[in-house]
Amino acid sequence: MRALCWVAADEMAVREVPDPELRNERDAIVRVRRSSTSGADLPLLAGRDPLLRAGDVLGTEFLGEVVEAGPAVRRHRVGDRVVVGASVACGGCWYCRRGRHSCCDNGSTDPVTADPGWGRSDAGCFGRPPAAGGFAGGHAEYVRVPYADVGAFRVPDAVGDDRALFAADAAPTGWLAAELGDVRPGDVVAVWGAGAVGQLTARAALMRGADRVVVVDRHEERLRMAERHSGAEPLDYRRTDIPSELRDRSGGRGADVCVLAVGAPPARSVTERLAGRGADRPDALHEAVHACRKDGVVVVLGGAEAFVDAFPLGAVTDRRLTLRGAGRPDLRDVPMLLHRMARDELRTEHLATHQLPLEDGPKGYALFRDRADGCVRAVFTP
Ligand SMILES: NC(=O)c1ccc[n+]([C@@H]2O[C@H](COP(=O)([O-])OP(=O)(O)OC[C@H]3O[C@@H](n4cnc5c(N)ncnc54)[C@H](O)[C@@H]3O)[C@@H](O)[C@H]2O)c1
Numbered sequence: 592m593r594a595l596c597w598v599a600a601d602e603m604a605v606r607e608v609p610d611p612e613l614r615n616e617r618d619a620i621v622r623v624r625r626s627s628t629s630g631a632d633l634p635l636l637a638g639r640d641p642l643l644r645a646g647d648v649l650g651t652e653f654l655g656e657v658v659e660a661g662p663a664v665r666r667h668r669v670g671d672r673v674v675v676g677a678s679v680a681c682g683g684c685w686y687c688r689r690g691r692h693s694c695c696d697n698g699s700t701d702p703v704t705a706d707p708g709w710g711r712s713d714a715g716c717f718g719r720p721p722a723a724g725g726f727a728g729g730h731a732e733y734v735r736v737p738y739a740d741v742g743a744f745r746v747p748d749a750v751g752d753d754r755a756l757f758a759a760d761a762a763p764t765g766w767l768a769a770e771l772g773d774v775r776p777g778d779v780v781a782v783w784g785a786g787a788v789g790q791l792t793a794r795a796a797l798m799r800g801a802d803r804v805v806v807v808d809r810h811e812e813r814l815r816m817a818e819r820h821s822g823a824e825p826l827d828y829r830r831t832d833i834p835s836e837l838r839d840r841s842g843g844r845g846a847d848v849c850v851l852a853v854g855a856p857p858a859r860s861v862t863e864r865l866a867g868r869g870a871d872r873p874d875a876l877h878e879a880v881h882a883c884r885k886d887g888v889v890v891v892l893g894g895a896e897a898f899v900d901a902f903p904l905g906a907v908t909d910r911r912l913t914l915r916g917a918g919r920p921d922l923r924d925v926p927m928l929l930h931r932m933a934r935d936e937l938r939t940e941h942l943a944t945h946q947l948p949l950e951d952g953p954k955g956y957a958l959f960r961d962r963a964d965g966c967v968r969a970v971f972t973p
């Protein structure tokens with residue numbers, strides 16, 4: 592089959608790779624109809640993950656049709672149109688039983704690598720190196736979906752492919768961020784990053800009853816899109832003192848919940864690249880900690896940087912902040928989000944600014960990486 596593979600830093604290519612096969616009785620094979628780029632791919636594209644190998648297939652967010660199901664698959668049949676959650680989770684471990692699929696104990700196929708780095712591995716993920724499961728991603732004609740009853744969800748007929756696609760990752764991640772932030776009616780929420788994840792975090796916060804949601808970025812067209820489609824208030828960080836503006840918009844107290852949905856920027860130097868560190872993200876983290884009200888919550892969504900120096904820990908202690916993080920979405924929210932999509936409460940198709948055949952994958956990634964031509968997400972059709 593044809594698949595979009597990472598080749599080397601800033602180089603992707605569509606190649607012929609072996610077709611995936613059922614390897615476990617709970618697997619399904621899905622023929623892909625749509626797949627999307629994600630901000631989490633950018634550090635991989637830049638070659639910042641030493642475990643990524645030339646030929647690995649990227650793509651965390653995809654939707655397709657079941658073409659084969661293992662004998663233990665109960666909820667799906669051949670022909671079902673399904674969206675596949677980005678997290679690969681077993682459904683039966685301590686965390687999965689409590690709905691925290693992103694923390695699954697049995698998703699990573701290489702905990703030996705993950706454990707020393709993070710303390711303990713989290714769920715697997717499509718289109719990621721072995722520490723995150725080593726599962727081939729969705730930028731391909733077919734994908735093997737492990738634990739298919741847990742991670743694949745039938746798409747209601749009323750929801751089109753371009754909308755349902757984002758129920759795989761961006762929408763459940765945004766929902767999880769609002770939940771981890773414990774967003775309540777009346778809250779003022781600030782979201783750094785107006786990519787797909789930031790925009791859907793803003794939308795989730797408003798759906799949970801937030802009074803005001805401010806989205807911070809520097810890309811005009813993304814800010815305008817967040818305003819138009821999510822009802823968020825845009826702020827350009829190049830022109831505004833964000834913490835002081837947030838105090839003004841929250842009766843002087845600061846944002847109740849601050850969410851970091853910023854992409855990892857390209858490393859500015861070889862030293863940074865070797866250190867696995869970009870430049871902007873720690874700034875945004877400091878800003879969010881400073882802008883958060885006392886007793887508020889700061890939620891950090893993934894990103895590539897494993898270590899951030901000079902973290903303002905004193906502010907967390909003295910101002911009684913809660914710091915929460917998530918590197919993957921949970922799966923339990925996907926049916927609810929599809930339901931909201933079917934009722935038109937959640938619209939996401941505008942995020943797919945660039946629709947391309949899979950063969951144009953390298954071009955799509957270049958547009959997405961450079962945020963060129965107003966690209967928010969490049970979506971591929973095999
Ligand atoms: N936790 C999860 O479950 C999960 C899932 C998917 C993605 N993510 C993470 O969410 C982040 C966003 O994903 P995306 O697809 O929207 O990425 P994206 O790259 O499309 O968008 C990121 C946005 O952040 C902005 N940004 C960068 N630095 C900033 C700063 N200092 N202040 C304000 N804005 C800044 C960029 O201009 C860009 O518009 C990524 O870091 C990704 O790794 C997390």
Ligand SMILES: [Zn+2]
Pocket residue numbers: 680681682683684685686687688694695696697698
């Ligand atoms: Zn599990």
